[in-house]
Amino acid sequence: MGDWYRDLANSGVGSTLVGQLGLPRPAVLRRYEPGAPLLTGPAVVGTAGAGRLRETLTRVLEDAGVTVLPGVDDDGGRLAAVLLDATGGTGPADLAAAYEFLAPAVRRLGPSGRVLVLADPPSDADSPAQAAARQALEGLVRSVAKELRNGGTANLLVVPADAGASVPGPVRFFLSGRSAYVDGQVVRLTAADVPAGEDAERPLAGKVAVVTGAARGIGASIARVVARDGAHVVAVDVPAAGDKLAEVANEIGGTAFQLDVTAPDAAQRLVAHLRERRHAGVGPGVDVVVHNAGITRDKLLVNMDAARWNSVMAVNLQAQLDLTQALLDADGVLRPGARVVCVSSQSGIAGNRGQTNYAASKAGVIGMVRAWAPAFAERGATINAVAPGFIVTEMTAKMPFGTREIGSRINSLQQGGLPVDVAETIAWLSRPSAAGVNGQVVRVCGQSFLGA
Numbered sequence: 001m002g003d004w005y006r007d008l009a010n011s012g013v014g015s016t017l018v019g020q021l022g023l024p025r026p027a028v029l030r031r032y033e034p035g036a037p038l039l040t041g042p043a044v045v046g047t048a049g050a051g052r053l054r055e056t057l058t059r060v061l062e063d064a065g066v067t068v069l070p071g072v073d074d075d076g077g078r079l080a081a082v083l084l085d086a087t088g089g090t091g092p093a094d095l096a097a098a099y100e101f102l103a104p105a106v107r108r109l110g111p112s113g114r115v116l117v118l119a120d121p122p123s124d125a126d127s128p129a130q131a132a133a134r135q136a137l138e139g140l141v142r143s144v145a146k147e148l149r150n151g152g153t154a155n156l157l158v159v160p161a162d163a164g165a166s167v168p169g170p171v172r173f174f175l176s177g178r179s180a181y182v183d184g185q186v187v188r189l190t191a192a193d194v195p196a197g198e199d200a201e202r203p204l205a206g207k208v209a210v211v212t213g214a215a216r217g218i219g220a221s222i223a224r225v226v227a228r229d230g231a232h233v234v235a236v237d238v239p240a241a242g243d244k245l246a247e248v249a250n251e252i253g254g255t256a257f258q259l260d261v262t263a264p265d266a267a268q269r270l271v272a273h274l275r276e277r278r279h280a281g282v283g284p285g286v287d288v289v290v291h292n293a294g295i296t297r298d299k300l301l302v303n304m305d306a307a308r309w310n311s312v313m314a315v316n317l318q319a320q321l322d323l324t325q326a327l328l329d330a331d332g333v334l335r336p337g338a339r340v341v342c343v344s345s346q347s348g349i350a351g352n353r354g355q356t357n358y359a360a361s362k363a364g365v366i367g368m369v370r371a372w373a374p375a376f377a378e379r380g381a382t383i384n385a386v387a388p389g390f391i392v393t394e395m396t397a398k399m400p401f402g403t404r405e406i407g408s409r410i411n412s413l414q415q416g417g418l419p420v421d422v423a424e425t426i427a428w429l430s431r432p433s434a435a436g437v438n439g440q441v442v443r444v445c446g447q448s449f450l451g452a
């Protein structure tokens with residue numbers, strides 16, 4: 001399931017050929033490996049406006065052992081990251097400072113480099129001019145993301161005045177190789193109690209995580225990454241997938257729990273399991289819930305039978321609603337600081353021919369997450385959605401050649417993502433340090449041109 005074209009474009013002869021023909025040159029992306037440094041070179045931090053977060057950014061970099069250069073012109077080498085604190089601006093005139101800082105810095109960005117911009121929320125602005133300048137940063141960042149080559153990404157964090165403490169965790173994620181396929185995204189932070197002293201390599205140690213649809217594909221990858229980050233995983237899938245489920249659970253030292261999430265007693269059985277079992281010496285309850293189980297039953301709307309419509313809604317949406325409600329209602333099961341991450345899809349944002357049922361269910365997930373976010377915040381918990389774009393799986397390997405090639409190239413990174421890219425984003429949202437990310441939809445799509 002490799003990317004033959006990317007490998008060709010990065011080989012000696014292939015690189016020349018691709019260059020001569022003016023074809024896209026997808027990069028080999030920097031992905032996280034345990035023990036990898038946050039960045040593989042120096043970073044530079046600039047401001048455009050009062051810059052209230054500059055010190056926070058510098059501290060995050062220095063704590064991770066990254067060299068922070070005092071300015072762009074100080075040496076001729078490549079930059080691994082360019083960070084712009086654009087908070088505290090008053091109007092469009094401040095945008096000139098953003099341009100003046102970014103242009104020379106981005107020119108020096110190395111392979112799989114990171115551009116990260118922090119901005120104030122347009123909704124909190126004092127004047128239309130200030131709101132305009134803040135909103136302008138979104139257009140700027142999304143365009144920079146489209147211009148970057150060589151595996152570079154650009155993303156924007158929107159930070160309200162009281163949410164400074166929420167900044168470090170998301171900054172580390174966006175700079176790291178964990179966010180390899182997250183590009184052109186805008187994430188809005190909120191004020192939250194962020195626990196101090198997270199273990200960078202095992203941030204989920206001592207936690208219990210439920211992952212549905214964990215027997216294969218993206219779900220198996222989520223289970224592996226969440227376990228790698230320290231959690232005990234309760235891997236859930238239908239009885240028919242029992243053997244594969246047991247394999248995944250054994251591999252990661254987790255627990256296999258056979259459950260059809262659409263069964264009438266599914267919520268009751270899951271709650272009972274989490275109450276009764278003491279996983280890995282941890283008390284009863286759950287810290288992380290990943291609603292990943294999902295199905296497609298594609299047909300054009302005019303040919304759609306009720307069975308296809310109903311089954312997709314039941315697995316992809318109703319089960320997420322019912323299980324989450326049951327966990328909220330069951331006293332003491334959802335632990336303080338709980339994280340719920342719901343798998344949506346690019347189809348739910350852009351729509352997709354032949355997928356009215358699937359796209360409706362996945363858009364529904366986004367509505368659910370946004371509506372539940374305030375109630376989760378009240379309990380010191382979060383609920384977010386992750387929307388994968390074109391992810392290379394056994395399913396996409398079976399697509400006709402042309403469809404697969406086009407589907408995987410129409411994004412700024414010119415390649416499909418891997419299940420691990422979705423898994424890393426979910427594992428990040430599950431961390432204690434992601435406390436200030438709530439009610440968000442993070443696309444893992446390489447800045448897909450669909451529904452952008």
Ligand SMILES: NC(=O)c1ccc[n+]([C@@H]2O[C@H](COP(=O)([O-])OP(=O)(O)OC[C@H]3O[C@@H](n4cnc5c(N)ncnc54)[C@H](O)[C@@H]3O)[C@@H](O)[C@H]2O)c1
Pocket residue numbers: 212213214215216217218219236237238241259260261262292293294295315343344345346387388389390391392393395396
């Ligand atoms: N593959 C992609 O490109 C892509 C893109 C966008 C979104 N997604 C979403 O990511 C998630 C995982 O997708 P995948 O490609 O790994 O799919 P997959 O079909 O390979 O795996 C889905 C898993 O969910 C399980 N499942 C299905 N119904 C279930 C039920 N009722 N109860 C319990 N488990 C059930 C299946 O047995 C399977 O193991 C899905 O929600 C999918 O909609 C995938």
